[in-house]
Amino acid sequence: MDESSVMRARDVARKAGVSASAVSRAFTPGASIAPETRRRIIEAAEEIGYKPDLIARSLTSGRSNIVGIGVGNLENPFFADSLNQLSAAFATAGLRVLLFPATARGASEAQVHEVLQYRLDALVLLSTNLSSSLANQCRNAQIPVIMYNRTTADPGRVSSVTGNNRGGARAIAAHLVAAGHQRPCFMAGHDDASTSAAREEGFTGFFRDRGLPAPMREAGHFTREGAAAATRRLLTLPEPPDAIFCANDHMALAAIDVARAEFGLDVGRDISIAGFDDVPMASWPSFALTTYAQPTAEMVEETLAIARALGEGVTEPVHKVIEGRLVLRGSTRRLPGGAKHD
Template sequence: MPRRDTDQPGARVPRPPTIADVAAAAGVSRSAVSRSFTEGASAAPGTRAKVLAAAASLGYRPSAIARSLTTRRSHLVAVSTVRLENGFNASLLQALALGLDAIGLRTLLFPIAGTSADADPSLDEILRHRVDAVALLATRLSSRFSAQCASAGVPVVLINRTARDGATSSVTGDNVGGARRIAEFLVAGGHRRFAFLAGVEDSSNSRDRERGFADALREAGGPAPLRAAGRFDRVASSKAVRRMLAAPEPPDALFCANDHMALAAIDVARREFNLAVGHQISIVGFDDAPTAALSGIDLTSFSQPPEAMAGRAVAALAAVLADPARPAVHETVAGELVVRGSARLPAAGLATTTDGRRLWVGGAVSSFRAP
């Protein structure tokens, strides 16, 4: 195969075309080229057509970095998250990236090492990329990180979390309402010994789900649930479930604060305690991640639709970028309790959708019946 000119020793590598080359080829000024590639800038249709034709013939692509220096906008959103092994987080991240792309924003991913949702992403690294905004996905917003972003003029939106002070925009699922529905479903199924597997202690999601679950059980006249923390981690969850099931009076109904921990709970119950999940013990999760519907898992779970949550988050980001003084918004996305084989079925209160899903549609929390 003959060598190309650029393969020869000492051969020059062709330089990429510049804005000056395009201007010369189109017979216009450099500023006219810049305006032709800047959204919303004033450029005559004929001039723009000549510039685009010249750019296409030369193979010119405008520099995003140079454009950001001119417009003071990079069109980049930093997204920081943990636990991408959690199928729901991965689905939410994908939906968010696609939603941002649809409005001309690009995603820069800043994963937080390890499994701690308490750790902050590196703000220095984020700001080095001149991002327009930050989205924290399933991670806690510390006061330090919030203050640093505010000082730098970079807006933040929380997804699948909330901030205690309410000053930062957030999008979550129906944590309290979903947990209440899980409680009423388990009470209606005739369960008597309840347990809750919490996530990270300072997680707003876990805190709200635990509150909704415990309040609904108390209102139904039931006992307070046994409690352990799985820290949203599979190994920690397995240990916690192992301790609960080895107790003198183990639970016959276990609500896990997310599906990732519920999968660990199912595995421990089946493999180590030989329990018939869905009969001897009911296990319910939260998220309705893609793995929940797999036949070998068949997990009952309260859904958090990732597309809807991502859509609300994208809208919140677009709004704050258009008006930095806009007050914080707090969006709650409705979900459904999808009933599968991991939980005992109540005698009534179920409905089947046109796509074959079985949902819990029972009304107020049923009265608890002690043995």
């Protein structure tokens, strides 16, 4: 911290009637200081126009209190909601957020270079894969990486927070089988997305374990357009599926629209359609989507906890799987015996 900044901090301390160390704690996220003392210091700083030298402080402490978030496909409401909650949680914890765009396949070389110009305490990847280039450069720069709703082939070096993808998909499969479906289909996302692979494994594994025929398969590529096209291909088959489990709600909502508007099907009677995530639109009466709800608030809380731990010197990667719940609504057939949907 330069001399003028030190002098101005002392001015704040005198005006607020506190020590210089109290001024430092007041501007340090997570530091212990009484709320009333912090309030007096902030008021004194505002009166004399003092602002802490964050760059100098980061050089001294080795921490910037900045967390990068790599953002991929925000067309999916689940990720848009997760980003909102992550940003709010980090801000409440006194951490600043740096957003940078990335594709579902990962960040480009130019984006990697730009991100690494900042002294990040951690990098959270939201709806994007971890490219080998980004992994290597983050490792060399000693920037810990947290995968949100994704996993990586290198779990020994990268932390992750996910929902119970396999368990949730098995719950969907059990529901469809119990409802008497004979021709189920799984609609995949991207082939290289860990979420899609885990959900497919859980879904198809349920049938395999019970000696039932393997489900049909199509790919919607996690997009509305891709899911709509996949649904059209399925419903024009000589023997179309009588149930479709989409790897996320975003695709399932598109499948419902196509089944109703283009094929005149009564979703929930003529065909069952289920998703995964429980985005806000899933509960709308016009969709009433059966889905496996991911607990976004808990996933965000765990991501923040891992980021804090990594910033405090924890070196071993942390992997959290958060349990969700099956939500039954009108887009799937009622169970025998009168079991009701939400």
